[in-house]
Amino acid sequence: MAFRWKNDLTRADVTPEAVWLNRRQILGGAAGLGLGAIAGGARASGDLEPNDWEEITTFNNFYEFGTGKNDPAQNAHMMTTSPWSITIDGMVDRPGEYGFEQIMEAMSVEERIYRFRCVEAWSMVIPWNGFELADLLEIAGVQGGAKYVAFETLLRPDEMPGVSRPVIEWPYVEGLRLDEAMHPLTIMATGIYGKPIPNQNGAPIRLVVPWKYGYKSIKSIVRITLTDSEPPTAWNKYAPNEYGFYSNVNPNRPHPRWSQATEKRIGAGLLARRQPTLMFNGYEDQVASMYEGMDLIKYH
Numbered sequence: 001m002a003f004r005w006k007n008d009l010t011r012a013d014v015t016p017e018a019v020w021l022n023r024r025q026i027l028g029g030a031a032g033l034g035l036g037a038i039a040g041g042a043r044a045s046g047d048l049e050p051n052d053w054e055e056i057t058t059f060n061n062f063y064e065f066g067t068g069k070n071d072p073a074q075n076a077h078m079m080t081t082s083p084w085s086i087t088i089d090g091m092v093d094r095p096g097e098y099g100f101e102q103i104m105e106a107m108s109v110e111e112r113i114y115r116f117r118c119v120e121a122w123s124m125v126i127p128w129n130g131f132e133l134a135d136l137l138e139i140a141g142v143q144g145g146a147k148y149v150a151f152e153t154l155l156r157p158d159e160m161p162g163v164s165r166p167v168i169e170w171p172y173v174e175g176l177r178l179d180e181a182m183h184p185l186t187i188m189a190t191g192i193y194g195k196p197i198p199n200q201n202g203a204p205i206r207l208v209v210p211w212k213y214g215y216k217s218i219k220s221i222v223r224i225t226l227t228d229s230e231p232p233t234a235w236n237k238y239a240p241n242e243y244g245f246y247s248n249v250n251p252n253r254p255h256p257r258w259s260q261a262t263e264k265r266i267g268a269g270l271l272a273r274r275q276p277t278l279m280f281n282g283y284e285d286q287v288a289s290m291y292e293g294m295d296l297i298k299y300h
């Protein structure tokens with residue numbers, strides 16, 4: 001698997017994990033010397049200081065492997081991720097099955113360090129490697145009438161101990177409006193810290209939409225369908241008043257059972273304060289225009 005990184009990444013595209021670890025030590029050192037304001041222990045809070053590999057890969061939601069936060073790290077190794085292909089169909093000029101390697105050859109992978117905010121009110125900062133979804137959709141050729149993009153996760157009960165229980169309706173499905181899907185912040189992630197994305201994080205390829213609650217960022221994608229009607233989504237089907245189609249991060253719209261005004265940054269330490277949740281998860285400047293004139297409470 002490692003060869004695909006050699007093929008697709010130049011050294012400049014990836015920040016090796018060691019450099020990040022080093023950077024944290026440098027930050028910590030600066031704090032010790034009184035050169036920087038570091039809140040909540042050794043880590044600056046509220047900025048884009050990435051979480052550790054350990055945090056990102058052992059505290060997960062991937063219900064196909066169980067609902068406990070550590071279940072995916074324990075069980076997701078059972079999932080076969082090679083060979084892998086994504087069926088791209090619906091309103092496209094070139095429908096078909098696109099092999100993972102074929103996709104990777106056509107895409108240029110870059111690093112994107114994004115805030116990641118789960119609807120459960122915890123957050124991380126994750127250094128993804130990936131490419132813009134728009135570039136993949138361009139390969140398939142989106143037709144004029146298409147208005148939405150639907151996504152589907154692998155469903156393989158033999159390899160997914162969580163799907164024997166009807167927690168949600170399987171397979172996990174998600175959707176975006178076409179303009180959201182084409183937005184340059186929307187990526188297909190294939191790596192973290194310059195390594196292939198671990199199974200528990202959605203190997204070999206998953207969506208990342210950083211201004212929306214984490215559940216929109218569907219993992220281990222096997223189908224992408226262009227359509228002219230709003231597609232059903234897994235959590236909306238489960239509880240429509242709790243989880244809307246849009247699911248934009250919004251501190252002003254409480255979940256019916258808890259506030260969304262603040263969040264707990266994973267790894268910030270026991271004594272760290274909860275931090276304020278930012279409108280559109282801090283990406284307001286880049287995405288707000290897509291929702292101009294929309295009632296963001298009604299269309300949550």
Ligand SMILES: Nc1nc2c(c(=O)[nH]1)N[C@H]1C(S)=C(S)[C@@H](COP(=O)(O)O)O[C@H]1N2
Nearest residue numbers: 060061062063118153172201214215217219
């Ligand atoms: N197929 C699938 N995708 C999924 C989920 C899931 O259970 N199954 N959980 C979602 C939720 S609720 C979150 S917060 C993120 C978690 O991503 P991470 O484990 O990489 O942090 O994945 C999302 N994508």
Ligand SMILES: [Mo]
Nearest residue numbers: 118119214215
């Ligand atoms: Mo989530």
